Amino acid sequence: xxxxxxxxxxxxxxxxxxxxxxxxxxxxPRKRELFANMHGRVLFAAVGTGQDIPFFPPGQDIVGIDIxxxxxxxxxxxxxxxxxxxxxxxxxxxxxxFPDHSFDQVVTSCTFCSVPDPVKGLVALRRVLKPGxxxxxxxxxxxxxxxxxxxxxxxxxxxxxxxxxxxxxxxTNVEKAGFEIRQVDNVYLDVVKxxxxxxxx
Amino acid sequence: xxxxxxxGREEHQLERxxxxxxxxxxxxxxxxxxxxxxxxxxxxxxxxMPSGMFAGMFAGMGLGLLLVPVFVGLFGAMEVMLPxxxxxxxxxxxxxxxxxxQAPSAPALLLGGGAIGLLMMLLTxxxxxxxxxxxx
Numbered sequence: 001x002x003x004x005x006x007x008x009x010x011x012x013x014x015x016x017x018x019x020x021x022x023x024x025x026x027x028x029p030r031k032r033e034l035f036a037n038m039h040g041r042v043l044f045a046a047v048g049t050g051q052d053i054p055f056f057p058p059g060q061d062i063v064g065i066d067i068x069x070x071x072x073x074x075x076x077x078x079x080x081x082x083x084x085x086x087x088x089x090x091x092x093x094x095x096x097x098f099p100d101h102s103f104d105q106v107v108t109s110c111t112f113c114s115v116p117d118p119v120k121g122l123v124a125l126r127r128v129l130k131p132g133x134x135x136x137x138x139x140x141x142x143x144x145x146x147x148x149x150x151x152x153x154x155x156x157x158x159x160x161x162x163x164x165x166x167x168x169x170x171x172t173n174v175e176k177a178g179f180e181i182r183q184v185d186n187v188y189l190d191v192v193k194x195x196x197x198x199x200x201x
Numbered sequence: 202x203x204x205x206x207x208x209g210r211e212e213h214q215l216e217r218x219x220x221x222x223x224x225x226x227x228x229x230x231x232x233x234x235x236x237x238x239x240x241x242x243x244x245x246x247x248x249x250m251p252s253g254m255f256a257g258m259f260a261g262m263g264l265g266l267l268l269v270p271v272f273v274g275l276f277g278a279m280e281v282m283l284p285x286x287x288x289x290x291x292x293x294x295x296x297x298x299x300x301x302x303q304a305p306s307a308p309a310l311l312l313g314g315g316a317i318g319l320l321m322m323l324l325t326x327x328x329x330x331x332x333x334x335x336x337x
């Protein structure tokens with residue numbers, strides 16, 4: 001277990017919902033649209049305080065993981081309101097405790113801005129995904145547009161101790177991990193985006 | 202699943218919800234005014250223009266880092282953080298340079314800072330309009 005990362009997100013659990021209040025409302029339509037793709041057995045990594053749970057389509061079979069027990073403690077109330085099957089487990093994305101090919105889909109939401117070794121984490125997700133299974137991601141990344149690229153690079157070391165990194169190249173990381181990119185859509189600038197990829201067959 | 206017909210492929214509308222558009226305008230105006238005030242308070246005509254510009258820029262960005270979490274909590278993350286930090290930087294630069302020439306009046310700080318905020322917001326909306334939608 002990556003203890004520094006767990007400690008960071010345990011610390012942030014107390015104020016995370018307050019800081020994300022506007023963000024979740026702003027992104028709600030695009031998240032709801034992306035999550036509407038869920039079907040079969042779904043792994044949701046990382047579920048955090050469960051702010052995304054209200055956007056899940058009803059009646060699905062979902063396993064939600066997170067490295068932070070305090071985040072998950074907050075997520076449980078939201079999980080209890082979900083109309084389908086939603087199991088929450090404390091787990092490090094780098095070392096998933098699931099058999100190979102055990103999920104039809106993997107869904108992430110602002111996850112790979114924070115996973116310490118993103119390619120290793122994505123490889124772990126590919127392992128548990130069935131061949132041909134879909135990876136659906138809602139992520140914020142770095143930018144290729146000046147001055148936004150500069151600002152994200154400057155802000156990353158400031159925010160990193162209590163939150164995410166803001167200059168990741170997540171699309172490239174998905175490819176490095178062996179996924180096949182199907183679609184990338186910019187939600188805001190070239191910073192907030194949805195990525196749809198599949199595990200090779 | 203047929204991945205050739207994925208949802209999200211069509212162009213999505215830019216932000217039109219009044220709460221968020223008004224929030225963007227408010228955040229950038231307040232940030233522009235605050236950065237202008239700080240730069241003008243810091244820099245006086247004894248400074249050279251380049252040093253006033255850099256001091257104003259760094260002071261504005263420092264103030265931006267303090268104020269951004271408030272705006273982010275209310276109106277959204279990247280959609281607020283990026284234009285507001287840009288506003289803080291530009292407003293600080295402009296009023297740092299202005300302060301090195303002569304002390305700006307209070308109405309000039311408020312109007313100028315607010316106008317810079319609105320301009321930076323519109324600039325990011327324009328860039329977003331170009332980048333929005335299918336990237337690959």
